Amino acid sequence: MAWSFVVRVSMVPGVTDTDENTAALAKTVCGLAGLGVLGLLSYNQAAGANYRAAGMEFKPDCDETREERVSLAPFERCQVAARVA
Secondary structure: OOOOEEEEEEEOOOOOOOHHHHHHHHHHHOOOOOEEEEEEEEOOHHHHHHHHHOOOOOOOOOOOOOOOOOOOHHHHHOOOOEEEO
């Protein structure tokens, strides 16, 4: 029986959506046996509401107003199925 798995990575604007990070991520997952798909998850600004509900202050280290920029090219080059979700 062949097993497959999914890798999911949050794309934080200016942090994990950089060209350097996506290239390193592609290099890391390239050739992994059983990798079904790589899911690049869009940054969710609503996450801060969970902090407020818990009585905590939400202070992200990223610019939440910046649009994320995700290039699928590094994944295409090493034939990894990647999707932005």
